[in-house]
Amino acid sequence: MDFKRGTITLTTRKTKDGSARRDTLDMSDELHQTLWIWKNSQHRHFKKSPYVFVCQRQGRNYGKPFTTRRTFMESLCKRAEVKAFGCHALRHHVASYLADKGISTPEIQALLRHQSTTTTDRYIGRLRKGNKHTVDLLRTDENLLPDLLPQKKEGQP
The missing domain is CATH 1.10.10 (Arc Repressor Mutant, subunit A)
Incomplete structure (x- = not known):
């Protein structure tokens, strides 16, 4: 995420030859503000990290990019009771x-x-x-x- 430009760059390997393809999308003002607040509210150890979503649980992934989208959505749905x-x-x-x-x-x-x-x-x-x-x-x-x-x-x- 580039907060100065207000963009997100997404990468995929879902190409015919498996090579990486990057696309840069503009963030809405609301998304930009929300992600900025999230990044700056993290634990002091992660404020200098280039990542916005960082694994904060102690263990082998501590401080690495957050990659557990599936379990995140499952727990979010459970909390919302849907x-x-x-x-x-x-x-x-x-x-x-x-x-x-x-x-x-x-x-x-x-x-x-x-x-x-x-x-x-x-x-x-x-x-x-x-x-x-x-x-x-x-x-x-x-x-x-x-x-x-x-x-x-x-x-x-």
Whole structure:
């Protein structure tokens, strides 16, 4: 992450020849601020680390980049008392959500870093065809989450 430029560089080896491909994406202002706060709130030993997410448990991975996304999501879902899901499900949700908002497939493809639009179409199509009702439950809606939304005062639209 480059906090000065407000970018994240992601690397993948999901290429035909297995070589590394790097893509640099802009961070939203909210993400930039949140990650900056997270990095600067870490234990003093990790503040000079080039990594934002660092393993803080004592053991062989102490101080190394945080790599336990799967167990992180499982424990987060457990704390939230929802059925466990992984980070990949969030990618599918975001693709479908953006498509429903009118964002073009090439724009979604670029964000998800897919090499082929057919891959992006599968992400969007799978949710649209059979799981739209599930995706709709994840969206903020005044009927779904009335207590979390600001209350309208009388006479306001």
